[in-house]
Amino acid sequence: MKKSISIIGASGYSGAELLRLLLHHPQTTVNHLFAHSSAGKSVDTLYPRFRSTPVGGILFEEFHIDKIVDDDLIFIALPSGEAMTYVPALIEAGKRIIDLGGDFRLQDIQAYRQYHKREHNAASYINHAVYGLPEWNAGRIAAAQLIANPGCYATGALLPLLPLVTSGLVESNGITISSQSGVSGAGRSASVELSFTEVNETVRAYRIGTHQHTPEIETVINQFGASGTTVTFVPHLIPITRGIYSTMFAQLRNGTTKEEISRALSTRYSQSPFVRLLGEGIPEIKNVQHTNYIDIGWQIYDRNHQVIVTSVIDNLIKGAAGQAIQNMNLMCGFKETEGLL
Amino acid sequence: MKKSISIIGASGYSGAELLRLLLHHPQTTVNHLFAHSSAGKSVDTLYPRFRSTPVGGILFEEFHIDKIVDDDLIFIALPSGEAMTYVPALIEAGKRIIDLGGDFRLQDIQAYRQYHKREHNAASYINHAVYGLPEWNAGRIAAAQLIANPGCYATGALLPLLPLVTSGLVESNGITISSQSGVSGAGRSASVELSFTEVNETVRAYRIGTHQHTPEIETVINQFGASGTTVTFVPHLIPITRGIYSTMFAQLRNGTTKEEISRALSTRYSQSPFVRLLGEGIPEIKNVQHTNYIDIGWQIYDRNHQVIVTSVIDNLIKGAAGQAIQNMNLMCGFKETEGLL
Amino acid sequence: MKKSISIIGASGYSGAELLRLLLHHPQTTVNHLFAHSSAGKSVDTLYPRFRSTPVGGILFEEFHIDKIVDDDLIFIALPSGEAMTYVPALIEAGKRIIDLGGDFRLQDIQAYRQYHKREHNAASYINHAVYGLPEWNAGRIAAAQLIANPGCYATGALLPLLPLVTSGLVESNGITISSQSGVSGAGRSASVELSFTEVNETVRAYRIGTHQHTPEIETVINQFGASGTTVTFVPHLIPITRGIYSTMFAQLRNGTTKEEISRALSTRYSQSPFVRLLGEGIPEIKNVQHTNYIDIGWQIYDRNHQVIVTSVIDNLIKGAAGQAIQNMNLMCGFKETEGLL
């Protein structure tokens, strides 16, 4: 029997991408689409590309807990800071939840306060959350009630870095990450700063050293065994719609060879259908756009005793909605790739 | 002695472009920059590219009529509908004005109401206005107190079409204009519709048959002698920052030859420094970006007894600030090209 | 049993898109991929996005007729002028063929010579060809041996125009079409003119009145009953990767109403799964990218007794590979939408 799904925050870009993926998922049905600011409008009014598809005529609605009583799983695709107002009631109602925002990724509420510039008002629920990085956490994900779906930048950085730091091949301190993101990562919003004229034909770094994915990356690396890890992370906004390019620099531990690096990655990901290892090949964003893949390349730079690692993802898929579906597949006992190839 | 200039609405894209051009104009000094929503901020806060230039540190201010008492000329670079609240007092104060918006381009207030969807509240001042198309109106511009600077689309359409219709070489009825504009034409504003993610990698037509430059084009053609002219005009928004491409179709009058078309254009514009005639060459937007030129090409399409005319301008320069400076040059007795080459 | 498919010219953009679509088509298997200049390379060398998919490791090969002896259907995705060297032998071998190029679209070899600037060297095979516009030719397509898959611009123009001209609601003479195409329409080729730096942030019209889709559009309109039709067609190259926007202008016959226009379109396409009629809604390219849909909008412009029709397609899908699959579905008795939704 198909699983019944609702989405809270269905009208943003991640919500729309979830919807597109669920359309092609054979084991789910979409029940309710909640979107406060668009309540009463149809899906294809906001996203005309859904015209004449099965979901095109569905109306966005105001959320009410009674409406989801028969659902098997709830996606929350709201901006960070909003999920925490929904999660407690959903948990108490026994619902399984995948939160695509940042409210339940950090265990440390001090770090939450520092990086998100707000108080966490559902702190007692944080320990319900399992970090939804399927390649590293599949077992716990399968059993979880609440999934904190990873941040887009964090996904692009963690998948390449985790095998290297947890195997002790690189120094866990001082890892440097320079990432470039397409503009859809900033969400569907009205602002001069995100207008075409301001963003086109330019690049800007932002939140240098203060981006909220910094503690997320550090927390997860520490959690998987490389304690004391610190990273330097600089995101840049570039004029493309979708995709994240991450270029990472780590110091090699004495004697680490290229073969060890390659083996650590290939061993770890031999059974991971969405991780493509390019060796010395160089990733390009266009190769993963509209897919759930992450492509990873690496080069040893002997001159400075570094490994340079590059990765690409589609921020709306492997960095958001696709990974959420992958988590759903694990939670529901579906094939991990269902609806994603 | 240098002319003293102030700008009302200086913080938008046309205002900033005016400022850039005035920086290099040897016979003017910038006095005040008025911008209500940015009052108190410096020019280089809003537009960091002006850092370390002479105008970078100027503060935007609230407008007050006393501040411009010594100015020789006032530019108004506000959205249509706002200039009409300033113009009466400026006229009464004896100031010369160049309005880059649409409030004084249409003589017919009914048409103004229909296309702008608002009432005109300074109707008695419309007849003070001279339409600021220098290639056609230089004499009246030189003597004018109030200039209605032409609309961007109107400029791109009128300069190629006027010689053809006024010489009777083409039918003045049923001229069809399909134009494509860069996004800066929509101004500096916060809206989902103009966000990078929504505008990038797509095209959309808008205000089909209802755009306010339709009556502007018709009015001006009629005014220069081809009465009864009607045009069909469809603008499109495309993912570039600056530039307008206009492709126009007109029916040839019986027997009109390619040579007559060419002669009409070359005769008319032999003394016009900013009109470049390409003959059967095809214009490209990149050739006029950041310049005050208009490039015009034409082909006879015998099969349908048409002439196909194409033109390109930079919407912020020949379509706005550059043409305004050109008008100022004529009004002040400067060389027409001063500050614009 | 699955149909065995090979592609001649598999390494270009249309070939790669065919391959992507066939990957998800449940009733076909890909046999050979022929690509002279890339022979010996793997699919994922040229198109790394196919890594780890079933077709990623397939090698491009030199064509030989013996290799396709067991195939049910051959796609030819070569530049115009090349298919005619393959088709005769394939026809004689009894193969069914879908040619995505322009060699078999025009019945008139004089027109072929004039617009393609070359001789047709397989003229006796032209009359085998059926024009592959499924919404208008489904019966003949199902039985055809050789399909001339429509040109991208022609598809975007014909689907909206055919119902209007064949029903006599608009004048069939003097229809004007202004189209804008993404750069992938020019194919995968090395040229300064198509380099990013030359194409970005600009627009240019090209082949004004001389583009080879002009006679294609006229031929097909005449063939479906509106004889004597002539069109004026101007294509423009714009800085997007995929998509075609067509804005079309036709004179209304006396008394034609908006309702008649709407009824002509809705009646004609009530059973057409890939045609979406927007009425006075305005199409946008982004709504059809990566799909086989065409979106069509229309407005009556009374002032000039015109109907203004707009359409959007993805040039590589409904304008090439998707429509080819749609034709294959009809030829093989599959569901028309198989592999395309």
Place this chain on the structure above:
Amino acid sequence: MKKSISIIGASGYSGAELLRLLLHHPQTTVNHLFAHSSAGKSVDTLYPRFRSTPVGGILFEEFHIDKIVDDDLIFIALPSGEAMTYVPALIEAGKRIIDLGGDFRLQDIQAYRQYHKREHNAASYINHAVYGLPEWNAGRIAAAQLIANPGCYATGALLPLLPLVTSGLVESNGITISSQSGVSGAGRSASVELSFTEVNETVRAYRIGTHQHTPEIETVINQFGASGTTVTFVPHLIPITRGIYSTMFAQLRNGTTKEEISRALSTRYSQSPFVRLLGEGIPEIKNVQHTNYIDIGWQIYDRNHQVIVTSVIDNLIKGAAGQAIQNMNLMCGFKETEGLL
């Protein structure tokens, strides 16, 4: 009296930008434009934006040494590897030369061979060359016969880094540079890899650790006193036309404060008209496009004892033609900013 200038390799992007700048330089006249592949064509055939300017009608010519006998200064704007075939004869003829390519930037011909993959065939002339970074080498530039104009990436990295490493505030080893360049940096050339369809909406790193600007950066840092410096440099190609964004990471020496960093930069560049120091402000490419400015920002990242430095330039101006004019100004005793503001 005006200086007479010729350009060898005038038809590429740097050559065209030189030409545009020289047009507005009051103390020079353009004598010959040499461009082998475009010989016989006019400037405005290749670059229609020069139509109706004083240089539009100049014909590109084949080079001959006799033609430049009266010139005061020769710019060479050829791809690396070609200047070395011209320089010896020019030097012997007593000409002053500014080479915009890479042939005379590296003192070490082994490094030249390794990074450029070719032999240097004018090695004995390398020691004539002065590295043309005006902010650091003005005295030697003024007296030089041969200027090696800095590489675009090198300029964006060296100007921010030199004050920090030479003052001993940061470790000179292990500096990491991640740069993003617009596509014009690859020159005017026909290749599939640089076609719009391949470059648009994507990012790719290239020549990771092997780019020829790596030894250039190291050489210059070593030359100015911080010996033993090694850098890790990763360039990325991004879909914009002009501009380079460089994000750099250096380890702070014990006790280095933000104030010391700021002072080192502001002291060094207090008299440098093209260096704009933003402090904790973050540079954006659009603020320097079409200018000779470099904007530099910096942040202390205490957590990892690093300073993160960001810079932006226009690769064709401060990264090529503009800096070349700046060097010319110094060589000829003109004002440093002449023709550049």
